[in-house]
Amino acid sequence: MKRSTRDLVLLGGAAVAFAAAIALQLIRDRRFPRDTHQVEQILYVRSGSALQRMTLSFDALAADVYWIRAIQHYGGDRLSGPQAQTKYQLLYPLLDLTTTLDPYFNIAYRFGAIFLSEAYPGGPGRPDESVALLKKAMVAMPQKWQYPHDIGFVYYWRFRDYNSAALWFQRAAEKPNAPLWLKPLAASMLARGEDRAAARFLWQQIAQSEEPWLRRTAERSILQLQAMDQIDQLNAVVKRFPPAAGELYSWPDLLRRHVLRLLPYDPTGTPYEIDPSSGQVRVAAQSPLFPMPQEPRRLQ
């Protein structure tokens, strides 16, 4: 066979072989998706110190890998729907490993702060793990004010423990380069406890972060607070004009009686729902703002 023919056959054959390989890969991935849930639950190395030794001097790189896995685990579980019982199980171990390998991995700490404490189905609902991770951050980087601030935030928003929250905000305020609003925030926390304005303020600070996902979460929370305000107003109006005896609460009824001029909708444009028996207005299940955070109780 001539040389050029032979070369063509070889290269053509190689191209066909690689194309076949990729095709098989796609087919296999579609028909036999690797059950990352089950396998991942068996995270082999849980001990950070053991992993540190294993990765020799490539700690930072290994940290990056675990960070990517943490995000994928979170994202995968979030998108996979509510059927899995053991969702987000590995989020804390992965973030813990990431930060053991690279104690200065700021973004991992802050990610954990927000998402570990987020209630199901947005997260595992483990604010205690958030705090543990953040305390680890404080050991690694004691001069940063963000970590005690985040701990204070978790205590405020998730634990509803206003005294502890105030203490942590105070501690944050004492760090170098701390923003000036931390001290008054601590004070007002002690004085008023629950305050939607304080919450809004805190979230607005976070909304200025450089991380896009932090911004998105903060913006969503701010919209939720806005919705809460709107719901309060709607509830007040609806209560003043109850339906006729024997009838149920409903939007058409209220519109007919000219109590409302338009169908009310939340800041994302999804119409609110009204409970037929109690008249409570709430955010619809299909709204992006669902589920709404629990309303903090007033300080007694």
Place this chain on the structure above:
Amino acid sequence: MRAVRTVAVNVFRESVRDRVPYNLVLFAVLLISSSYLLGQLTAGQDVKIIKDLGLAATAVFGLFISIFIGIGLVSKEVERRSIYALLTKPVSRAQFIAGKYAGLVLTLAVNVGVMTIALYAVLAYMVWTEPPTIRAGWDAPGIDPALLKAIFLIFIELMLVTALAIFFSTFSSPILSAALTFGFVIAGHFNADLKNFDKVVSSRAAAMLARGVYHVLPDLSAFDVKTEVVHGLPVTAGYLASTAAYGLAYVAGLLLIATFVFSRRDFK
């Protein structure tokens, strides 16, 4: 075909005379035996540990054989100039590459075979000595035929790594070939992370690039079913077949390109 077989048998003979695989096999056997001692320390978990260790040792030692003998297959012949006498016999350059590859695969098969037998022997001993109550608590039976699934895929993976080593050795020096092969092996094991890049990165271009790299690099993480097998989780025949077929297709591609490069070379 006769030429391919002859060259292959000679490769096998060289690997035996080099004594390297014997040392490795011996070491792996010792390792498996010592894991038995370790297992005595952790009640009930010894079988799992031995399976884990045995499979991992098979994979790792097989990897070393693949890489270190693989990179020398072509380059040693050229370096010590025995290739001048060989290529002037009735054997084409394509048959040369195929024969060298087949010879190393044969060597690997023998080595992996020996290690598998050793692993099953140790497991058989454990099952024999362990009381039935503890045996009931195991995720998977002691002498589990499912281990062969993992070993099968490990073997296909080793075939892929060997093809990579030969491919690189047709145009680079042994040290560079070793580094490149090793790099590709490590990258290939992290391949699965690349697939899900689009969930992490916002830039679509980066996600497409990652997806592209995922398909181009050898997807070695797919061959790793050790965890499933040890925990008794199912591995379907379809998965085995499609992954093995993927591996073989990739091997074919590598060998064809290696033949192409090798056929154009001048042996000064």
Place this chain on the structure above:
Amino acid sequence: MTPAIRIEELTKDYAIGFWRRRPYRALDRLTLDINPGEVFGFLGPNGAGKTTTLKLLMQLIYPTSGRAEILGRPVGDVAVRQRIGYLPENPSFYDYLTAEELLNYFGELFGLDAVARRKRVTTLLDRVGIGAERKLQLRKFSKGMIQRIGIAQALLNDPEVIFLDEPMSGLDPLGRRDVRTLILELRDQGRTIFFSSHILADAEALCRRVAVVAGGRLAAAGRLVDILAFEIHGWELVMSHVNPEMFARGGAPGDGNLAGTLRVRALARPGARSRALRPDGRGSETGVAESDARHARGFLHAPRRGNGEGRACAAR
């Protein structure tokens, strides 16, 4: 009659240098025909392109242009390798194999069945003189022994055409004589032998036709006797270490011993016929025969030098 080996305008360029790649011409448009049944010497100094030519014929390297045929088939045809044998320059094989195993390996590649192989291997090993070392690993072989096994593997398949690159290298005089005998034997069996060497004496003993390459170019090709023929066109007598007293006395005869050294040189040019074979047609002076004659006695005239001329005078 189809030539056993036909080479047409065979050229090989190597690219030298990293940035501006200049081509280095290792072989320049070589054209040669070798007839079946002859022993053909391919001569030239080191680096002339001899090994390059052989490697091109074996398709170990690829030509930049030109073509070559062996036994009527283009070079590189795998089937024709069944009928040829090749001994590389400074051969080296597989350390870990024994002599027997090496020949068996190559024998298998030739498709010899086990029985035929065993017989052939034994015969060949004895013929090249390493029968006693058949089970010795090649790593323990000396250079001369490796050369011998190299020759053995070149003859394994009973080839019609045999290519030998410096077959005598590494051999002591006895070994060289053995190889010379072997080559003549092979010629008598009707095989074609093409061998390269930088030693003229080997060619003189074995070949009728030769080609001479230098600097990648064919310098001369034809019958050896033609290339080596010379015309003698003059004699020169050279005297040295003469006692100056002798001249002072005016050259009186019979005065006694005159110590000195006398040399006779024949001045020669390449023969007219072989000059025609050279493409550039240049001639040059070559001193061919010299002899020393010491302690000459008798009358001497001071020699007069001139180009191609000399005075001869009586001397004992």
